Amino acid sequence: MTATTFHNALILPIAGDKPWFRGWLTADAGGRISGIAEGAPPADAPGVRHDLEGCFLAPGxxxxxxxxxxxxxxxxxxxxxxxxxxxxxxxxxxxxxxxxxxxxxxxxxxxxxxxxxxxxxxxxxxxxxxxxxxxxxxxxxxxxxxxxxxxxxxxxxxxxxxxxxxxxxxxxxxxxxxxxxxxxxxxxxxxxxxxxxxxxxxxxxxxxxxxxxxxxxxxxxxxxxxxxxxxxxxxxxxxxxxxxxxxxxxxxxxxxxxxxxxxxxxxxxxxxxxxxxxxxxxxxxxxxxxxxxxxxxxxxxxxxxxxxxxxxxxxxxxxxxxxxxxxxxxxxxxxxxxxxxxxxxxxxxxxxxxxxxxxxxxxxIGVADRVGSLEVGKYADLVVVDPYSPHTGPIWDPVATYVLGCGLRNLREVFVGGRSVWARGVSDPTRSEADLELTERMIRSAARSGIRPAVSPPADRARTLAIRSS
Incomplete structure (x- = not known):
């Protein structure tokens, strides 16, 4: 994996003395945080640059x-x-x-x-x-x-x-x-x-x-x-x-x-x-x-x-x-x-x-040495949350806006180890397949106990193979 430097971000580190700051974060090629600080990234910051356009960058x-x-x-x-x-x-x-x-x-x-x-x-x-x-x-x-x-x-x-x-x-x-x-x-x-x-x-x-x-x-x-x-x-x-x-x-x-x-x-x-x-x-x-x-x-x-x-x-x-x-x-x-x-x-x-x-x-759960905050050495597990899409208005208190004013509708991208694993508007064939498999298999399993859904999935959204619930 190539190192990535995220910049122009409103960072919520959940660590250190400041609850938020405008700054940058680098995820190294091994998927860990190798740098984080206020302001613009140094000229020699490694990897590709990812401009977050003022979005929140917080730990997953x-x-x-x-x-x-x-x-x-x-x-x-x-x-x-x-x-x-x-x-x-x-x-x-x-x-x-x-x-x-x-x-x-x-x-x-x-x-x-x-x-x-x-x-x-x-x-x-x-x-x-x-x-x-x-x-x-x-x-x-x-x-x-x-x-x-x-x-x-x-x-x-x-x-x-x-x-x-x-x-x-x-x-x-x-x-x-x-x-x-x-x-x-x-x-x-x-x-x-x-x-x-x-x-x-x-x-x-x-x-x-x-x-x-x-x-x-x-x-x-x-x-x-x-x-x-x-x-x-x-x-x-x-x-x-x-x-x-x-x-x-x-x-x-x-x-x-x-x-x-x-x-x-x-x-x-x-x-x-x-x-x-x-x-x-x-x-x-x-x-x-x-x-x-x-x-x-x-x-x-x-x-x-x-x-x-x-x-x-x-x-x-x-x-x-x-x-x-x-x-x-x-x-x-x-x-x-x-x-x-x-x-x-x-x-x-x-x-x-x-x-x-x-x-x-x-x-x-005993894993705070690896995840849970944005600190050098921890995994670069990140969420990018966009308070401007949909717009939440002026940001008077960044932490309050993040917790009280944002939600899944503002979630723009999710990274695990610096690698994007979900992004708004990007289709995921694995997710589609898993959801269909889940639906078919859950219906079939529950049928053993005589439990059936009140509404079956629409025919045009189900597999060609009919869902057997009996």
Whole structure:
């Protein structure tokens, strides 16, 4: 790749002393930032020049919590709380195989990139398709796949060109212990074959919230130690069965899992003691305001966590419950919910939520040394946002305009490692193919459970090969 110097840019570095400045940035031939400064680039700045015409240049967004295969289930269970909604999703996946998950994941990765998300913590769909058992508050296996079911999701994300952390569930209660560990090991071996520039590492998909005994936390700790990896657990996301959820927190604490390598996803309904332990152990929290609002899960007390110096990131969660992978909408939703809840317009700032969805997320998932801000040595993962198309008016406060006034309609181009991966108005045959494959395969999978779409794709936009939904 040829080095590129971006200039005439309104830069939001998310690092250093200045929240913004007019300047330039160079991405070297290896895809990393080799220079960044105010003013015009030096005469000997390497590579080709790319005049950004006064556009914003900012780090690509980091989604610290995504289920990236779910784009074929948007609008599902639109009035249901978490457990009803997730059970519906699982039923729709009962007919899916490993290749189906490849295409669903590829489509999801490309969708994230087209929204300006360049790095993602991805909760893979487990090889065990399970339904939530309300009576026992555990996951009940409905269909079990080999490890290839997860490996093909890794392949799909790698093919999309996004950077990613791969989170894998152990399923130790649905499988024999040896089989569960062997399947996890297979995925970690496969992950090691992925381009190291895209592979941001493996992680444990923490599942104590749906377990029946503390041994699950101990097994997750063993995996973290074995591979030197992180862990993120969905926890106290919903008010449903909240006493049961809160009681399981001690299982993680007793197993010694809490710490800088551990994050709680959602963390909407913690007790005071839980918050204190997160603070004291240096654990993180990843916040999904759009998802929490859509599912009626509640509003996490993010200002309290930040005041306690807890690391907080943001994620766009499922494409089936946000229902768009839009970090701009996610930032604004979170900001407005917190202000409205407290009747306080100063409770969070635009700069705060921008930091949460970039360097905050990168820190929470353990990749801040490589992504999340514009600094020399980090990957040149960039978004170009044009506040003049459509026009947002005079820019009185650049950070406020970026967060409050811009959106996907202003997104002009997305770069991963200095290479353009999406641009407004430029067709992408891979994206078109992936979206069509996703549609066909999702319809076919859901049909196994008797679930069919209310509206089929128009005939002139479908493949010549008819979509078989029965």
């Amino acid at each position: 967004f980091v989604s610290g919590h995504s289920h990236i295969y779910t784009g074929g289930m948007r609008g599902v269970a639109a009035d249901s709380p978490l457990y009803e909604w997730v059970s519906r999703n699982s039923l729709m996946l009962l007919g899916a195989d490993a290749d189906d998950l490849y295409w669903m994941t590829l489509a999801g990765g490309l969708d994230h990139l087209s929204s300006g998300i360049t790095s993602v913590y991805n909760f893979t769909q487990s090889r065990v398709i399970a339904l939530f058992d309300y009576e026992k508050s555990v996951l009940r296996a409905e269909r079990i796949h080999p490890a290839e079911f997860v490996n093909r999701q890794v392949d799909g994300l790698a093919a999309s060109g996004i950077r990613f952390v791969t989170s894998v569930r152990l399923d130790d209660e649905q499988l024999a212990e040896d089989e569960a560990f062997h399947g996890f090991d297979e995925v970690m071996r496969h992950l090691a074959t992925v381009d190291p520039a895209l592979n941001l590492g493996g992680s444990v998909y923490g599942s104590v919230q749906w377990s029946s005994a503390p041994v699950t936390a101990e097994r997750e700790r063993a995996l973290m130690d074995r591979y030197g990896i992180t862990n993120q657990a969905h926890f106290v996301e919903t008010a449903e069965q909240i006493d049961i959820q809160q009681a399981k927190f001690d299982w993680y604490d007793a197993a010694g899992v809490l710490g800088p390598d551990f994050a709680f996803g959602h963390f909407v309904h913690p007790t005071d003691r839980m918050v204190a332990r997160v603070r004291d152990t240096g654990s993180s929290v990843v916040w999904q305001p759009m998802s929490n609002g859509r599912l009626g899960s509640g509003i996490a007390d993010i200002p309290r966590l930040l005041s306690d110096a807890v690391t907080v990131g943001m994620g766009v969660d499922d494409q089936s419950c946000t229902d768009v992978s839009d970090p701009f909408e996610n930032m604004r939703t979170g900001l407005f919910l917190q202000r409205g809840l407290r009747s306080d317009a100063a409770v969070l700032s635009p700069a705060d939520v921008l930091a949460l969805h970039t360097i905050g997320s990168a820190t929470a």
